[in-house]
Amino acid sequence: MNCPHAEAARAGRNAGVITIDPMVQDLDGETVRLRDAGVLARIDLLGVPAWTVTRHAEARQLLVDPRLVKDIDAWGLWQSGVVTRAWPLIGMIDAGRSMFTVDGAEHRRLRTKTSQALTPRRLEAIRPDIEKFTDELLDALDAARGEDGVVDLKAVFAQPLPMKVVGMLMGVDESQHAMLTRQYKAFFSMLTPQDERLALLAELDVFYTDLVREKTARPTDDLTSALILAEEGGEPLTEEEVVGNLKAMVAAGHETTIGLVLNAVRALLSHPDQLRKVLDGEVGWDAVVEETLRWDTPTTHLLMRFATEDVAVGDEVIRKGEGVVISYRAIGRDFEQHGPDADAFDITRPTRNRHMTFGHGPHICPGAALSRVEAGIALPALFTRFPGLRLAVPDEEITRLPVMTQNDMAAFPVLLG
Numbered sequence: 001m002n003c004p005h006a007e008a009a010r011a012g013r014n015a016g017v018i019t020i021d022p023m024v025q026d027l028d029g030e031t032v033r034l035r036d037a038g039v040l041a042r043i044d045l046l047g048v049p050a051w052t053v054t055r056h057a058e059a060r061q062l063l064v065d066p067r068l069v070k071d072i073d074a075w076g077l078w079q080s081g082v083v084t085r086a087w088p089l090i091g092m093i094d095a096g097r098s099m100f101t102v103d104g105a106e107h108r109r110l111r112t113k114t115s116q117a118l119t120p121r122r123l124e125a126i127r128p129d130i131e132k133f134t135d136e137l138l139d140a141l142d143a144a145r146g147e148d149g150v151v152d153l154k155a156v157f158a159q160p161l162p163m164k165v166v167g168m169l170m171g172v173d174e175s176q177h178a179m180l181t182r183q184y185k186a187f188f189s190m191l192t193p194q195d196e197r198l199a200l201l202a203e204l205d206v207f208y209t210d211l212v213r214e215k216t217a218r219p220t221d222d223l224t225s226a227l228i229l230a231e232e233g234g235e236p237l238t239e240e241e242v243v244g245n246l247k248a249m250v251a252a253g254h255e256t257t258i259g260l261v262l263n264a265v266r267a268l269l270s271h272p273d274q275l276r277k278v279l280d281g282e283v284g285w286d287a288v289v290e291e292t293l294r295w296d297t298p299t300t301h302l303l304m305r306f307a308t309e310d311v312a313v314g315d316e317v318i319r320k321g322e323g324v325v326i327s328y329r330a331i332g333r334d335f336e337q338h339g340p341d342a343d344a345f346d347i348t349r350p351t352r353n354r355h356m357t358f359g360h361g362p363h364i365c366p367g368a369a370l371s372r373v374e375a376g377i378a379l380p381a382l383f384t385r386f387p388g389l390r391l392a393v394p395d396e397e398i399t400r401l402p403v404m405t406q407n408d409m410a411a412f413p414v415l416l417g
């Protein structure tokens with residue numbers, strides 16, 4: 001592996017500290033270790049120490065605690081120069097000024113228009129577009145079948161769909177979608193050397209800045225144009241802020257929904273009795289979406305917040321300047337929240353809607369409703385069109401990508417039946 005930080009992290013595994021494996025070789029084992037380590041666990045992220053919250057109730061509290069902030073300048077290890085731009089995860093934190101990196105009143109100013117554009121009511125208007133994209137991609141899936149009948153559901157369906165949707169919303173031309181998919185794949189992969197990652201982030205900044213300048217000159221009816229235009233009497237966002245929001249929307253809208261759709265298909269194919277119930281109309285697709293969100297979260301670990309003063313959690317204290325990760329995968333498996341069978345996938349579980357996969361508090365995912373609409377269209381359409389859909393390889397042979405913060409599969413080979 002050409003990632004020295006990862007090797008250092010592995011060699012440096014010490015007692016009481018859970019090393020987050022950059023190769024993601026045993027995600028279930030790691031999830032259990034985190035949960036067993038207690039409410040707050042010490043983790044090692046490629047040689048960098050941090051805390052992570054592993055339980056539902058405490059995460060809920062911390063996510064509304066104003067003493068934890070997103071501003072990287074509040075991080076002791078950043079102030080002291082121990083963490084620099086050479087750290088492979090820096091792009092997850094130092095992502096420019098946007099609703100993802102700012103708190104308080106400024107955060108509301110940066111985020112309001114975006115969250116208003118993504119309410120369930122507003123999303124009704126784009127439902128027909130999402131249905132059309134879905135149908136086109138199902139045709140493409142049919143056509144992409146190899147001689148052996150195998151097709152990669154990720155490459156041909158689950159990956160392009162969210163890109164088309166977020167591209168339409170933000171006004172990113174279709175001709176750029178393949179480039180963006182390639183860049184984000186490299187961004188998230190721990191096999192990408194850090195100099196390449198920094199270079200691609202710089203290229204993306206140029207791309208998004210050009211797009212924002214073009215929309216400033218010729219506004220259209222997309223969300224990027226809306227972000228540029230000032231409110232009646234309000235303060236307009238700066239170019240940097242619009243670029244930051246656009247980056248966050250495209251990265252988040254694309255990456256996470258791929259995981260949601262594929263994880264749901266995978267869960268259903270490995271639980272045929274539950275798939276039957278859905279196909280027979282006994283249980284709704286919304287239950288599949290919610291239980292998948294809880295059981296197999298697209299975001300495994302969310303980086304990062306920093307304590308502006310000492311914060312006590314259970315028996316531990318997060319010291320001023322320390323970093324805190326939210327481990328959503330472990331949180332979805334919390335026994336206290338979901339019962340002793342929290343590790344089982346069960347679409348009829350009473351707590352299936354009481355997960356925290358979209359976060360909580362001021363930064364709660366503004367795209368939550370959009371992802372539910374996308375998955376709620378894609379999943380029934382896929383199984384209606386291909387009722388005999390099945391995995392082309394044993395489930396254990398589906399490999400995860402070396403991505404530390406997302407639950408990401410390399411490919412998802414299926415037979416369409």
Ligand code: STR
Nearest residue numbers: 091092093095100247248251252256299
């Ligand atoms: C990727 C790099 C970038 O240019 C901007 C952002 C900000 C939003 C981040 C995104 C990041 C990485 C994936 C995130 C997303 C918000 C939600 C998404 C963390 C850092 C999740 O995985 C939940």
